[in-house]
Amino acid sequence: MSKIKFILIFASVLLFACQSKESNSVEKLTTIKELHAKIATAKAGDEIVLANGVWKDVEIVFKANGTKENPIVLRAETPGKVFIEGISNLKIGGNHLVVKDLHFRNGYTPTDVVILFKTDDDTPANHSKVTNCVIEEFTQLDRDATDHWVEFWGQHNELSHCYIAGKSNFGPTVRVQLKGNQHINNHHQIINNHFGPRPRKGGPHGETLQIGDSGTSMTPSYTNISNNYFERCNGEVEIISSKSNFNIFKNNVFFESEGSLVLRHGNYATIEGNVFIGNDNSEFIGGIRVVNTGHWIMNNYFYKLKGSEFRAPLAVMNGIPKSPLNRYNQVTDVVVAYNSFVECPTPWFFSVGSNVDKSAVLPKSEIRSARPIRTVFANNLIYNNQTATNPILNYDKVDGILFEKNITNNENKSEVKPKGLTTVDFSVNKLSDNLFVPTKNNTEVYNGFDFENINTDLFGESRAKNNAVGAITIPVKENMVLVNESNYGTDWFNPKKEKREPKTFTIHPKDLKSTIASAENGDIIVLESGEYTLDTTIDIDKKITITSADEHKKVLLNFTANNTAFLMKPKGDLRLQNISVKGNKTQNAFATLDKNMSKAYNLFLNNVEISNFKTALSVSKGSFADTISVKNTSVKNLENGFLLNQEIDAKGDYNAEFVFIENSNFDEVKGTVLDYFRGGYDESTIGGNLIFKNNTITHSGKESADKILIKNQGIVQAEISENTFINNPVKLIAILWGEKGQKPENNKIKNSGEFKIVQNLKQKLMY
Amino acid sequence: MSKIKFILIFASVLLFACQSKESNSVEKLTTIKELHAKIATAKAGDEIVLANGVWKDVEIVFKANGTKENPIVLRAETPGKVFIEGISNLKIGGNHLVVKDLHFRNGYTPTDVVILFKTDDDTPANHSKVTNCVIEEFTQLDRDATDHWVEFWGQHNELSHCYIAGKSNFGPTVRVQLKGNQHINNHHQIINNHFGPRPRKGGPHGETLQIGDSGTSMTPSYTNISNNYFERCNGEVEIISSKSNFNIFKNNVFFESEGSLVLRHGNYATIEGNVFIGNDNSEFIGGIRVVNTGHWIMNNYFYKLKGSEFRAPLAVMNGIPKSPLNRYNQVTDVVVAYNSFVECPTPWFFSVGSNVDKSAVLPKSEIRSARPIRTVFANNLIYNNQTATNPILNYDKVDGILFEKNITNNENKSEVKPKGLTTVDFSVNKLSDNLFVPTKNNTEVYNGFDFENINTDLFGESRAKNNAVGAITIPVKENMVLVNESNYGTDWFNPKKEKREPKTFTIHPKDLKSTIASAENGDIIVLESGEYTLDTTIDIDKKITITSADEHKKVLLNFTANNTAFLMKPKGDLRLQNISVKGNKTQNAFATLDKNMSKAYNLFLNNVEISNFKTALSVSKGSFADTISVKNTSVKNLENGFLLNQEIDAKGDYNAEFVFIENSNFDEVKGTVLDYFRGGYDESTIGGNLIFKNNTITHSGKESADKILIKNQGIVQAEISENTFINNPVKLIAILWGEKGQKPENNKIKNSGEFKIVQNLKQKLMY
16 A cells, blocks of 8 residues: 555545534634634634635635734634635735645636735734645736735744745745844744645746745745655746745755755855755756855755756855845855755856856946856765766856865866875665665875764754765664655645546547537547638647547648637647648737637647748747747648747746747748747756757748847747758847857758857846 | 953953963964974964064965864964064965964054955965954054054955954954955954944044945945944944945944944845944934945944934935946845934934035035935834923935834824824833843834844844844843943953043153152143243153142143244143143144144143244144143134144044134234135045134134135034134135034124135035
């Protein structure tokens, strides 16, 4: 029996016991009016019970005062059977309050917070907690609408054993506020939570957790973030943004999360015993990024992290001399000791963010030229099974780091070869998933100032007798694992969706709309061969594959309505294969909702023909595609091709994360073949990826306003290679961004303008 | 018997006892070699005794390790009988060390510190102290040479019961260093010291105490500055510059010190129970200036403070939005509670430093537009015997301050009239010098967040029963005083110089030089009447008055040597009355040493005639006159008049603090009548004072390079009034600084150019 199943059964038994008790003694409330009436008279020790069912459009204000011994508890009748839905939220104010067992879903908050630890500015919560709750995709309709799902105020509050996932709009999922003396020295506990997937946002402000902000970065916070599981938290480059002092990050697991634990502002953080797990394929999964002063980073375990620069396993940044409050202070007085880096080919990056060469396009107050100083790297272990001879990458001199007693099992051929990083021939044993430890202790360690306080290892074993380099000393207790799922989240909610076999419907195309409406996520629709006219728009709000019954012959769909052929809605995921779509020149082939694109969509075209439309793809501001993939496709007779260019505020947002256009033909596209835009000087995001490869473009661009065929302004990764451009009356094929390594490769060009490379892009400052 | 005398006698008795013991048991060292040999073998509990006498040109390195129970002590054989002189200093490194009873004088350090709490970078002192010592005028020869007299490194060190006075060069007297984890959380104790007069420096970097710097302003320091006496610490606008976090300033007395306790960088300072005493005449004596976040200012007593802006009794500054690290952060989350302001007509200044109107001459990163926010003023008491109806002066909106339960005995006619500042009719009793308390408790108080921690008053009396507005609750214990001198400084050194009656010498002028050489400070030299030729330079290195025997007739001194007539040396203070000095056109009438003007000088001319010199006064870079006073004097046939213009580095320094030129005549001064210069954008100093009044200037300026008669660039206070300018062929009489309120008043001008007013002076940024 799996552990999870066991827990579920065990929980059910417990629930049954509770229910029996409740039905006798505790009043179950069924309306918000009853609830508020009950709260108004609640006394220390009271239980306030929400009856099972859906509570829709409720704004719960839980203002009361319990005592340490007798808190006031607001809870679900049955854990997981009370759903807060619609336009709803919860405010908690007072002392010694507990909220538990609620499930927020199918809605969003009417204010800017879902669960707020204050009822008004004069009434923060103190010594109160939210525990064993779920917040699931309780996201704003508009990506640009800002909110937080949990916002801490007051002191000594707790968020524990919750499952929180699926925020796709602007704003950190959890935010600790420090504005005002009532809220500092807060000692909040954010513990044992499961932060489930947060999708890529396609712009900044997609942190999972932010503690303070630059304006309160001088405050003592003492927030404790321990024993949490961050699973694929991909919102932006910062999974956690620590922006206050004395925060503690201990024993958390960061699993395949595209970002880093970032010490963005504030000082003296403790990062101890955390586990960072990447994978072989991603360069977006980071580890820890260090800014500011006095942090202690120890006993952490980094595994299979392949990221670089901001997303390096360990990135130590350059600061701005005398930095403005909201930019980058110099790194000073940081200690990095007793960490293990396993299968991280280049674990240490120094002077990340150095941009002295960009002084032509950036003001002096943005130039990160202050190297890290008074910083100690000691007793760290680097292991790579394959040859990996560049443990250090540096963007500036490395003259402020003291290296002592670090070891690697590979030769160090980096530019920087400190004496304190030596090559030692050692091997490792695999003890459990992703957990590799040396076969013997490397006992020669450095004892720096205050190192005697590092007296245990990653697993809490004393270092007194068996001290050794790296996060883990041996022997390791039996059955140790890096990720113990039972530590995280609620005792009643299983975030793992059951796998479902997709169904296949073979239909006449006239039934396409209705079939999709009734199909389930992942289903496949096979269209009978032929040519058909559809005087409608096909809505896509789930994963749907549409293909032709005859794999050798495309189905031709003639769209005659004025509206778009396919309308992509939130979570729409359309895979079109072997289909030809033809328009009447007035509509778009694919488009998103004009607004409320609350969640990302995907579009995969393979062996498709698109013709006689206004635009191949037209998107709205706020819409976001995770992937647009166009392969083996023919695009012709259009005003424009793919337009992903609506985020014009220059605030770092963009309309798609990955755009692949390969092995395809564009002919007679009058305007721009592709306009893929990201504006604003921002380093928070992956920043867009374009692969435009092996395509043929002919007779296009003649009406392009600025005489450019392919526009990719501000997109960080762009490959334009192996294409053939013939007879396109433009001035430029594309402008590429030299600093990011962009250059045209192996393109054939005839009567089609040229490529231009701009080394340093001038971008609007957002700060 | 006075308390001090009693202490001295008591100390002598103690000394006698100690001496008897010593002579039997403890080796007295007489050379630095012996001393270092002894230190090299010192063990816990050892005493290392310097034999009485002068130790000249010694660099003592006290590196050893005692224990908590048995420190190692380095001390004078007899307190006050061991003099460290010449080019000397002391370094202390190791643990549990004590230095006591030494007297530093007649010299300066060859390094940049006199007493350094580390022997090398790897050996800071910890748990060590310097106590019962004197550092007296141990100042560098050159004002621009930088040093500190006591520099703290390490943790848990102490400076106690010392007398420290007379630093006139660049650099804070005492400096706490925080660069490196070994030096933070230091809990240093700076207690029971007497910081004697620090003269005006005439430029920045004249603090008496600086804790950290902007680069370490994020560090937790926890330095405790308590029970010290700051007497006329006039070095610059900051007596204390707190630049780190969590520092404590408690029960200190600031007596007639021209500056403030300034929370310059760093946050969360505690300023509790301090006494600030000004006087009726000075506008330079300040109180507390607040920048940054989270400070608690309570139970302080402010008396007779008349300063404004930076020197206000309580100045709350505007910050720079997103300030650079070394500039001005916004004030947030500050609590000002239970303070008493007695005879401070305008105690509260808000948005000090607001300079939005200067955006034309300052970069955006210098514009202080961020008003204080989330700040509480509560339970403060304001008392003025005379009508004083402007308790608040504001340079911007006051919208971020919560006023609660403050009282004043005058009507509030300020622009800002918060409800939380009410007029209450109450009177005060005088209990002792400068100590006034209300005749009854004003018991209506506000209880803000964490106010329960303010549980005592200025005198340590519990507030539990008799809580009241203001720093002092009644009843007050009998015989309470604000300044108890026996708390401060050593038990053996009396800084009060005996008063000496000046002697008068009536001499023939040929004996002038030799008489001055043998005269003592303050003596008066009366010259026999007549005309005399002096082929020499008269050196002035003390206070000397020279006058004519015949009060109705000037003595005429004809100077024939090529060198200056009067050479002002450090501490020179020349008062010339009823004397005529005439040159041969090749030399100056008055000049300073070319270098090593280690201390300030003064020049007072009354009823003097100066003619046929190159220059009336010519000074060197680094020289500094506290006062240049020229009254009822005639100046003619000179190339230039008074030149105080050698600080050309634009770093905020200047050559004289006060320049008075009144009721005097200038005729045929070819160049500039006065050039009084301060360069650089700096707010650290008084910034110079010029009164040029009721003078007549004729036929002057014809060879002035820039056609200006009077130059006062950068001088903060300048009054040019009631003068007569006739037939001076210049373009401008003077350029005045509008922002500082400068304007010409009641001058008569004929054929002499005009005044120009520049509102905002463009100055070189120093930061």
